[in-house]
Amino acid sequence: MASIKVQSLRKEFVTSDSTVVALENASFEASGHVFVSIVGPSGCGKSTLLNILSGIETPTSGIAEITEGDKKARNGYVFQAARLLPWRTVMDNLLFVQKDRDAETRERCQRYLEMVDLGHTANKYPGQLSGGMQQRVGIARAFSIEPDVLLMDEPFSHLDAITGRSLRKELHHIWMETRKTVLFVTHDVGEAVELSNRMVIFGQGGRLREDMKIDLPFPRDPADDAVALTKANVLRTFEELDLVAS
Amino acid sequence: MPRGLRRFWRSTRTARAISIVSFLVGWQLLIPLLPTALIPTPFEVGEFMWAELRADTLAPETVYQAFATSLRRLVTGFGIALLIGIPIGLLMGLFKRVEEFLHDFVVVGLAMPSLVWALIAAMWFGFVERSSIITVILASVTFVIINVSEGVRAVPKDLLDMGRAYGTSDLHRVRHVVLPSLMPFLFASLRYGLANGWKGLVLAEIYASTSGAGWTIRFWYDARRAQGVIGYALFFMIFALLAERLVFRRLSDRVFRWRPSQDQPPPEAEGSVQVNI
């Protein structure tokens, strides 16, 4: 079982003329088969947190670690843009992040491509796919390493409503099937309510302002009364917390 | 008009052919009216080129020998320019200090007319093979440097981060992210470095050599044989076209197979430097 631990985390970005504090005393924990949505105002450090957890950035001080048992966990990361290598085929993009390149690995990659309905595009280049398809390749890539934890940073915000909806459904199925820990950053409260069973609200500097369980049965239809009500409640909490960026 | 004929009449290729043919015919008809013997008719130029192609020439070198000599110098010089330019370009792209230190020299190098390089090399090294090759190096190395350094700065950071997040090794990222993203810039440096090196080479051969295509065009000039000069000018054009069709286009189709559509603009990267003087 994977567990995520963030403790008194601080991150400063030092540029030539100023220092920006992106995270200040951020703390947060999650483990097991949970789907945690992180929402919060723009610039509160959500992406920075995921970047530190994935090893792209190093913390200024504090702890940020993801463990699987007593080992370092393997993370899949789905970015806001697909971030595919344009000069490699879809299959080679998946192979790029694998440890091995044997037949078994290829087969696994092909399986995850099929999971997002893109089995037929293995030999195409990303430029030959639509934006939604590229994003699905990004998702397949994240799952293809069979990660312990899945980090997602607004993965659907660039997509049109219809594509976004079908991908959310797909993501939900995969999460139920693979039983991974998912950390899902979003701006869209409706999306968060639809997908997650836990939701945390960050304030400026990544300070934890609210941590709530969402105990509705899956699948959740956004038009459903209970779902709509929960969404309205979350939005009210937002207002009460007065999170509008200062 | 029957349909086939109409299509023939309307096609742009027909229009271009007609324009070339009428130019040649006009030229042929006009020459006898002019009071000079220094302008050859197209027929004379054609005759000259045909004789050259059959290796029948008054010059010390046939057209094949002349171009082979020049090509050898060009390739040697540009090869050395790559060996010098790529490491310097990498350093300039990676380290701001190096960039600041070399920037002005590179810009001056880009703007310097090839003629100056040819004259300097001729003055310092004289009539030896070396001076032509050094001219090629001087005239092309700055194109390599500037394009490689721009390329390094244009390496997509988001893709490098992606690779890092997935725990790939440095070497793996250099091979699959950095090098492919540099390719358009290397290509630009190849194209423009070679073009500028070639111009420098021809001048160097005119001033400081006793062989090669540049020297042979000088031979015809000294012999007051205008059809030789014009014929050689046309050989230069043919040479450039062949290089474009047989080398650059094939290479670029191969390297940039991943680009969405084949009829897109040439593979030079945005921001690659293509100044030509």
Ligand SMILES: Nc1ncnc2c1ncn2[C@@H]1O[C@H](COP(=O)(O)OP(=O)(O)OP(=O)(O)O)[C@@H](O)[C@H]1O
């Ligand atoms: N590489 C960087 N250099 C300098 N400042 C940075 C850098 N990355 C982020 N920041 C700053 O850190 C703060 C947090 O940024 P971050 O991208 O984590 O916010 P976010 O919560 O993801 O916002 P959004 O919801 O708009 O994506 C911002 O003020 C941002 O300007």
Ligand SMILES: [Mg+2]
């Ligand atoms: Mg963000």
